[in-house]
Amino acid sequence: MTKERIYLYDTTLRDGQQTPGVDFSIEDKIAISAMLDAFGLDYVEGGYPGANPTDTAFFTEKRTTRARFSAFGMTKRAGVSASNDPGLATLLQAKSDTICFVAKSWDYHVRVALGCSNEDNLESISASLAVAQAAGRETMVDCEHFFDGFKANPDYALACARTALEAGARWVVLCDTNGGTQPSEVGEIVGKVIAAGIPGTNLGIHAHDDTGQAVANSLAAVEAGARQIQGTLNGIGERCGNANLTTLIPTLVLKPTFAGRFETGISVEALEGISRLSRNFDELLNRAPNAQAPYVGASAFATKAGIHASALIKEPQTYEHVPPETVGNRRRVMVSDQGGKANFIAELKRRGIDVPKDDGRLDSLIAAVKDREAQGYAYEGADASFELLARGFLHTVPDFFRVTSFRCMVERRYDANGALKTVSEAIVKVIVDGEEKMSVAEGHGPVNALDIALRKDLGRFQHEIADLELADYKVRILNGGTEAITRVLIESHDSTGARWSTVGVSDNIIDASFQALMDSIVYKLMKNREMAGLVAAE
Ligand SMILES: CC(=O)SCCNC(=O)CCNC(=O)[C@H](O)C(C)(C)COP(=O)(O)OP(=O)(O)OC[C@H]1O[C@@H](n2cnc3c(N)ncnc32)[C@H](O)[C@@H]1OP(=O)(O)O
Numbered sequence: 001m002t003k004e005r006i007y008l009y010d011t012t013l014r015d016g017q018q019t020p021g022v023d024f025s026i027e028d029k030i031a032i033s034a035m036l037d038a039f040g041l042d043y044v045e046g047g048y049p050g051a052n053p054t055d056t057a058f059f060t061e062k063r064t065t066r067a068r069f070s071a072f073g074m075t076k077r078a079g080v081s082a083s084n085d086p087g088l089a090t091l092l093q094a095k096s097d098t099i100c101f102v103a104k105s106w107d108y109h110v111r112v113a114l115g116c117s118n119e120d121n122l123e124s125i126s127a128s129l130a131v132a133q134a135a136g137r138e139t140m141v142d143c144e145h146f147f148d149g150f151k152a153n154p155d156y157a158l159a160c161a162r163t164a165l166e167a168g169a170r171w172v173v174l175c176d177t178n179g180g181t182q183p184s185e186v187g188e189i190v191g192k193v194i195a196a197g198i199p200g201t202n203l204g205i206h207a208h209d210d211t212g213q214a215v216a217n218s219l220a221a222v223e224a225g226a227r228q229i230q231g232t233l234n235g236i237g238e239r240c241g242n243a244n245l246t247t248l249i250p251t252l253v254l255k256p257t258f259a260g261r262f263e264t265g266i267s268v269e270a271l272e273g274i275s276r277l278s279r280n281f282d283e284l285l286n287r288a289p290n291a292q293a294p295y296v297g298a299s300a301f302a303t304k305a306g307i308h309a310s311a312l313i314k315e316p317q318t319y320e321h322v323p324p325e326t327v328g329n330r331r332r333v334m335v336s337d338q339g340g341k342a343n344f345i346a347e348l349k350r351r352g353i354d355v356p357k358d359d360g361r362l363d364s365l366i367a368a369v370k371d372r373e374a375q376g377y378a379y380e381g382a383d384a385s386f387e388l389l390a391r392g393f394l395h396t397v398p399d400f401f402r403v404t405s406f407r408c409m410v411e412r413r414y415d416a417n418g419a420l421k422t423v424s425e426a427i428v429k430v431i432v433d434g435e436e437k438m439s440v441a442e443g444h445g446p447v448n449a450l451d452i453a454l455r456k457d458l459g460r461f462q463h464e465i466a467d468l469e470l471a472d473y474k475v476r477i478l479n480g481g482t483e484a485i486t487r488v489l490i491e492s493h494d495s496t497g498a499r500w501s502t503v504g505v506s507d508n509i510i511d512a513s514f515q516a517l518m519d520s521i522v523y524k525l526m527k528n529r530e531m532a533g534l535v536a537a538e
């Protein structure tokens with residue numbers, strides 16, 4: 001059976017730029033358009049030339065090689081000829097293959113927002129398309145508020161779509177601009193538009209996620225006959241975002257309902273790059289990835305539950321809807337107070353530690369993890385502390401050094417110039433190879449002072465931790481108030497690029513930090529001896 005082609009249109013650099021908190025530089029735009037182009041999107045919308053200097057500069061050259069490069073802008077204003085409309089002139093100057101015009105298709109908006117007649121708006125659509133095509137551009141029209149407009153006045157909404165098609169638009173894109181339309185309504189309305197004579201092969205869908213259904217709405221439109229989908233990376237976009245391409249693409253490529261009937265420009269092999277694409281994009285935005293994102297999130301194929309882990313290890317498809325490798329993700333069986341033997345054996349094995357199911361030390365380790373998690377520890381996010389705990393039960397952690405005492409002092413005082421200063425100081429005593437050493441350090445706060453003092457003199461191990469750096473320090477108060485239990489999570493890394501996480505828990509924040517710092521150093525020393533599992537580096 002010949003498959004029908006679904007075209008993928010990325011609007012990360014335009015609607016994505018309308019996300020609160022997102023502001024792309026031209027370098028960001030260059031990097032993102034290259035990522036999208038290489039991944040296999042059909043269209044990359046670069047922005048809105050004329051809206052700001054960055055977007056205008058971005059369109060001084062074509063930025064894609066495979067994908068069609070699209071410039072977005074509104075149709076000409078009513079009462080002005082197309083040749084005299086400054087916005088349209090800027091769009092025509094932009095170096096793009098395609099111009100995507102946004103046009104009103106709800107008569108209410110024509111009256112309130114544009115303040116012109118319905119006929120004037122139709123004339124703006126056809127005149128704008130005519131000059132863009134005369135300038136050699138492919139054109140498409142994003143029919144703003146199409147679904148709300150169709151519900152209010154179907155004849156006018158259809159007239160806008162038909163005007164766009166008759167004026168030569170390659171795509172007439174039906175937009176759920178306010179994001180409130182339900183999937184069944186999308187399916188029904190797209191069906192009616194096709195029945196009214198606008199072929200599905202010219203129809204696109206642009207859905208917003210205000211009811212959490214932008215992906216469902218996009219798929220409903222495809223099932224009803226639309227053949228172009230607009231969306232963004234990781235679902236960024238105005239308000240609640242746009243249809244998430246990192247969810248839509250795997251669904252289209254992997255799910256038989258769609259994969260059996262349709263094809264996109266993304267091959268099964270290319271799809272393996274989608275988790276990396278999603279994470280690289282978050283990295284560029286300086287945002288923490290959404291661990292629970294479908295297909296691409298770090299937790300998308302993770303299981304904590306013992307009953308699930310036990311079956312998953314026997315046959316992965318017992319608890320996986322698709323194999324994680326198909327989207328470049330990985331299976332994670334986690335250890336926690338929700339886990340059973342299967343979780344622990346799998347996680348230890350992954351770290352190169354083989355423990356038989358009937359080994360009594362395994363029962364002791366599981367009991368210890370459950371007991372410590374009840375006290376506030378969380379091992380699923382502290383892989384290195386878990387490994388140290390496990391190796392402790394298996395008696396395989398070398399006795400590198402021993403801290404016999406530490407003291408931290410915080411003093412607020414006036415200095416010699418009369419300025420008020422808060423000074424933190426720490427003293428740490430350690431025994432290395434039978435010799436006691438004392439280190440004193442000042443720091444930006446007591447934990448920093450303790451960290452510096454602890455790492456100041458570890459005798460023959462000192463040079464081994466020279467490249468150890470703390471990448472992140474997180475404090476979580478577990479049960480309120482200044483007398484609460486505190487959990488500290490520390491992320492460390494070294495010059496090899498490896499990263500690992502450690503945890504400490506106490507009713508004293510310094511003590512909790514100390515535990516996490518100690519685990520980080522001991523783990524690093526183990527890693528230097530190639531003892532540590534190092535899965536944290538992935
Ligand atoms: C649904 C969407 O996401 S559409 C994309 C929305 N994105 C953006 O607006 C981001 C970029 N926009 C901008 O930088 C600015 O709004 C500009 C440069 C486009 C226009 O700026 P200004 O000329 O100062 O106008 P302003 O933003 O205040 O208002 C928009 C104007 O466009 C008109 N307009 C809006 N849509 C259309 C349209 N499809 N066709 C013609 N005119 C339109 C409005 O009626 C309004 O005109 P008015 O000033 O006469 O009332």
Ligand SMILES: CC(=O)C(=O)O
Nearest residue numbers: 102142144145175177
């Ligand atoms: C065009 C667009 O972004 C919208 O209607 O939502």
